[in-house]
Structures are given as C-alpha cells and as structure tokens.
Amino acid sequence: MSRSAVRAIAPYVAGTSIEEVHRRFGHTRIVKLASNENPLGSSPLALAALRSTNRLHLYLDDAYEELRERLGERERLHAENVVLGHGSNELINTIAQSFLDPGDEAVMADPTFSLYRSAVSLVGAIPVEVPLRNGVHDIERMLAAVGARTKVFFICDPNNPTATFLSPALWSELFERLSREVLLVIDRAYAEYLEEPGFDVARAIRERGNVVVLRTMSKAYGLASLRFGYAYGDRESIGWLQRVRLPFNVSRPAAIGAAAALDDRAFLEKSISLNASERARVTTELERRGHRCYPSGANFYAVTVPMPAHEAYEALLERGIIVRSGDALRMPGRLRVTVGTVEENDAFLATLAEVASGASA
Ligand SMILES: Cc1ncc(COP(=O)(O)O)c(C=O)c1O
Known part of the structure; x- marks a missing residue:
C-alpha cells in the first residue's frame, strides 16, 4: 500500500490530446488550445x-x-x-x-x-x-x-x-x-x-x-x-x-x-509578438460578444461562458476544438484557452459563437 500522502493527492490531469479527440469524434482537423504550447512550434x-x-x-x-x-x-x-x-x-x-x-x-x-x-x-x-x-x-x-x-x-x-x-x-x-x-x-x-x-x-x-x-x-x-x-x-x-x-x-x-x-532571438520575438497581437484581438472580440476575460499576461486567457464550463468544453471538443474546462481547474464558469495562430483563434471564435448561441437559444 502506498503512503497516505500519496493516496491523498489527485493525479495530474493533462489537457485532452489530439489523438483522443480523433479517436472519439473522427475529426481530421483538430485545433488544440489546451496546454499553453507555442503555436509556432519550436525554435x-x-x-x-x-x-x-x-x-x-x-x-x-x-x-x-x-x-x-x-x-x-x-x-x-x-x-x-x-x-x-x-x-x-x-x-x-x-x-x-x-x-x-x-x-x-x-x-x-x-x-x-x-x-x-x-x-x-x-x-x-x-x-x-x-x-x-x-x-x-x-x-x-x-x-x-x-x-x-x-x-x-x-x-x-x-x-x-x-x-x-x-x-x-x-x-x-x-x-x-x-x-x-x-x-x-x-x-x-x-x-x-x-x-x-x-x-x-x-x-x-x-x-x-x-x-x-x-x-x-x-x-x-x-x-x-x-x-x-x-x-x-x-x-x-x-x-x-x-x-x-x-x-x-x-x-x-x-x-x-x-x-x-x-540564441534564437528571432523565434522568441516572433512568438511574443504573435501572442501579443492575437491575445489582444481575441480577448477584445470575446468581450465585444459579452464574454469576460481576466487581463492576461500569458499565452492563454480565462474566458467566461454562458453555460457550465464543462458543457462548453464538451461542445467545443465535439467540433474539434480542444480547450481546458475551468471546472477541472477550480475556475467554474470559465474556459482556459491558449492563444494560437490567427487561423486557430478564428476557428475557436467561430466555434464558440456556434456553441454559445445554442446555449442562449
Ligand atoms: C505555472 C506553471 N509552472 C510550471 C509549469 C511547468 O512547465 P515545465 O514544462 O517547465 O515543467 C507550467 C506548465 O504548464 C505552468 O503553467
């Protein structure tokens, strides 16, 4: 039997993987905005x-x-x-x-x-x-x-x-x-x-x-x-x-x-500048639609949704967009979303609009 301290800790839950979404829903185009990774790849x-x-x-x-x-x-x-x-x-x-x-x-x-x-x-x-x-x-x-x-x-x-x-x-x-x-x-x-x-x-x-x-x-x-x-x-x-x-x-x-x-200043600067412009664009658009985002200093943002967070998370997942549900992160009512490329962010914005309109209908 393990130590009592070991039994008391919850296992670390990583973001849902692209493979899992592919297995569950068969999508071939999947956008992963769940683990705060760099959308431009590696240096x-x-x-x-x-x-x-x-x-x-x-x-x-x-x-x-x-x-x-x-x-x-x-x-x-x-x-x-x-x-x-x-x-x-x-x-x-x-x-x-x-x-x-x-x-x-x-x-x-x-x-x-x-x-x-x-x-x-x-x-x-x-x-x-x-x-x-x-x-x-x-x-x-x-x-x-x-x-x-x-x-x-x-x-x-x-x-x-x-x-x-x-x-x-x-x-x-x-x-x-x-x-x-x-x-x-x-x-x-x-x-x-x-x-x-x-x-x-x-x-x-x-x-x-x-x-x-x-x-x-x-x-x-x-x-x-x-x-x-x-x-x-x-x-x-x-x-x-x-x-x-x-x-x-x-x-x-x-x-x-x-x-x-x-030594890769160019890659670092490109990553920071894409993140800054997309973070501003996406959060401004979300606020315009009535969502609220905490001010973000990172490569992700925490946004409110007009339904329980796990429902929004599941509805996005079914449509091939992976984010994190705030329910699992002790942040109910919000999603945690990584800032992606322009195309990935556009896909998230369009899909969230679809999901949110279903909720308010
Ligand atoms: C706040 C914070 N600290 C540490 C880490 C772990 O990063 P690393 O990949 O260096 O282990 C993360 C990863 O998501 C994080 O969000």
Missing part, C-alpha cells in the same frame, strides 16, 4: 542543434557550468544562482523536498498551478490555499495566512489558470511585508509574455534573499517536449536544490536544445 536553432546531438552512450557533465553561467548572465547573476530541472515541474517537487518538513505550511493561491498543492502534500506538509481576488493573488490575505509553520510562499505570475499578474504595487507590498524567514517561490513559466517584468530578479535575490524564481523553455521557446526548466535564486537556496535534485536530471539533448534556443 529552429534548437531543432538544428538537436539533429546533431551525439555521445548519447555517455553520462553527461552534470554541472552544466557554462549553460548556468549563460542563464545567470541574462539576469546579471552567476552560475551559483542557477539550478536546472527536467522542466520547471521537477523543480517544484525539488523545492518541496528541500524546504518542507511534515506539518510545515506552504501558502499559495486558489486556483493556481495544481502541482504546488500536490508537491507540498506529498512531503507531508500542508498547502494553505487563499482564494484569488478578482482573479488575482490576494496578497493581503496571503500575507495574513503566514504563520509560525509557514516555510514556503508560492506566487504564480502570470497565474495559471487565470493568466493574471501582479501590479508593481502588489510586488512592492509582497517584498516589503513577507518575512525573510519564508522562502518566496515565484513561478514565471510565462514571464516572456508579460509586457512589464513587474520586479527585478537580481535585486530580489540580492536585497531579499531566500527567493527562488522558476523559469521554463516549454512555452515561449517551444520546447515543452524537451523538458528543460531552470530556477534563479540566492546561492544558499540554489545550493540546497542542487543537493536534492537527481543526478543527471537534465539530459544532454535537453541542454543542447535549450542552449541553442537561447
């Missing part, structure tokens, strides 16, 4: 580098000193401030394993990225979940939830599943008031899509310390399948994560692809 420089990957029979140089130095430089930091992960997912577990004893508490928003809750529960610690306020982290109430057993404080910015982000005033409040004894974890999986960074990573690390900022190459660089994430932090926090992570947690192909993608 071409990463793909080219991956084609020439060799020496797969050898274990790798696990330190990745040069790559960590490069990632550090991007934020005016050093290799000692960077740890790499098998996606940033893995680092969330590593954080829980490194910093939480059974019975400790970790404060987080609700809804937010579901892995914080499961990673915390798995080590026998307690997730303290604070409801969002108008779709945004309620910093005031989250700070009030910090107690003697609080060891970790999670901020997901932009927040999955709402896509919302903190204002500069909320960042200041957070940095001023959160006890420095508590590890501040800021998950910035979607940071590239923000118009303003909100806070300075190097300054937070130097002036506050006890902070870990998670990043990933799964989104804006289009490398979700490669599994490459990383985190910035003060030397001490990063040192503990380095000690706990598994040896060889980042494969050589992942490191080679990620290193090449970092």
Whole structure:
C-alpha cells in the first residue's frame, strides 16, 4: 500500500490530446488550445542543434557550468544562482523536498498551478490555499495566512489558470511585508509574455534573499517536449536544490536544445509578438460578444461562458476544438484557452459563437 500522502493527492490531469479527440469524434482537423504550447512550434536553432546531438552512450557533465553561467548572465547573476530541472515541474517537487518538513505550511493561491498543492502534500506538509481576488493573488490575505509553520510562499505570475499578474504595487507590498524567514517561490513559466517584468530578479535575490524564481523553455521557446526548466535564486537556496535534485536530471539533448534556443532571438520575438497581437484581438472580440476575460499576461486567457464550463468544453471538443474546462481547474464558469495562430483563434471564435448561441437559444 502506498503512503497516505500519496493516496491523498489527485493525479495530474493533462489537457485532452489530439489523438483522443480523433479517436472519439473522427475529426481530421483538430485545433488544440489546451496546454499553453507555442503555436509556432519550436525554435529552429534548437531543432538544428538537436539533429546533431551525439555521445548519447555517455553520462553527461552534470554541472552544466557554462549553460548556468549563460542563464545567470541574462539576469546579471552567476552560475551559483542557477539550478536546472527536467522542466520547471521537477523543480517544484525539488523545492518541496528541500524546504518542507511534515506539518510545515506552504501558502499559495486558489486556483493556481495544481502541482504546488500536490508537491507540498506529498512531503507531508500542508498547502494553505487563499482564494484569488478578482482573479488575482490576494496578497493581503496571503500575507495574513503566514504563520509560525509557514516555510514556503508560492506566487504564480502570470497565474495559471487565470493568466493574471501582479501590479508593481502588489510586488512592492509582497517584498516589503513577507518575512525573510519564508522562502518566496515565484513561478514565471510565462514571464516572456508579460509586457512589464513587474520586479527585478537580481535585486530580489540580492536585497531579499531566500527567493527562488522558476523559469521554463516549454512555452515561449517551444520546447515543452524537451523538458528543460531552470530556477534563479540566492546561492544558499540554489545550493540546497542542487543537493536534492537527481543526478543527471537534465539530459544532454535537453541542454543542447535549450542552449541553442537561447540564441534564437528571432523565434522568441516572433512568438511574443504573435501572442501579443492575437491575445489582444481575441480577448477584445470575446468581450465585444459579452464574454469576460481576466487581463492576461500569458499565452492563454480565462474566458467566461454562458453555460457550465464543462458543457462548453464538451461542445467545443465535439467540433474539434480542444480547450481546458475551468471546472477541472477550480475556475467554474470559465474556459482556459491558449492563444494560437490567427487561423486557430478564428476557428475557436467561430466555434464558440456556434456553441454559445445554442446555449442562449
Ligand atoms: C505555472 C506553471 N509552472 C510550471 C509549469 C511547468 O512547465 P515545465 O514544462 O517547465 O515543467 C507550467 C506548465 O504548464 C505552468 O503553467
């Protein structure tokens, strides 16, 4: 029998796959806007580098000193401030394993990225979940939830599943008031899509310390399948994560692809600019039709629908459009939809109009 903490966690539910929709409905043209992937594919420089990957029979140089130095430089930091992960997912577990004893508490928003809750529960610690306020982290109430057993404080910015982000005033409040004894974890999986960074990573690390900022190459660089994430932090926090992570947690192909993608300014800029223009176009059109969207700083948006979210989700699925139902993401009444290409977004808009008119008829 498994540990009681294992039995208590819900399995991670990924978005519905294209194969599954094909099996269920037989569609050949399926639009997937469910997993916040890059609609332009992968960085071409990463793909080219991956084609020439060799020496797969050898274990790798696990330190990745040069790559960590490069990632550090991007934020005016050093290799000692960077740890790499098998996606940033893995680092969330590593954080829980490194910093939480059974019975400790970790404060987080609700809804937010579901892995914080499961990673915390798995080590026998307690997730303290604070409801969002108008779709945004309620910093005031989250700070009030910090107690003697609080060891970790999670901020997901932009927040999955709402896509919302903190204002500069909320960042200041957070940095001023959160006890420095508590590890501040800021998950910035979607940071590239923000118009303003909100806070300075190097300054937070130097002036506050006890902070870990998670990043990933799964989104804006289009490398979700490669599994490459990383985190910035003060030397001490990063040192503990380095000690706990598994040896060889980042494969050589992942490191080679990620290193090449970092040079691919053109792909990154194209991805960000398509996302910005389409996000504005689609959300404006949805609002014009009477839907409401939280302000999005990410490559997805959370939109209201005039019916239970799972019904809208199913009706879209039947018509070959895959999105996420807010019901499964603790965001009832809304869908979470990835910003796609112009054609994909047009297909979503047209199909949603059909589905919504059926609901109001
Ligand atoms: C907020 C957030 N953090 C982390 C991740 C995990 O990303 P990765 O592919 O780097 O494991 C995701 C993926 O959807 C996410 O939405």
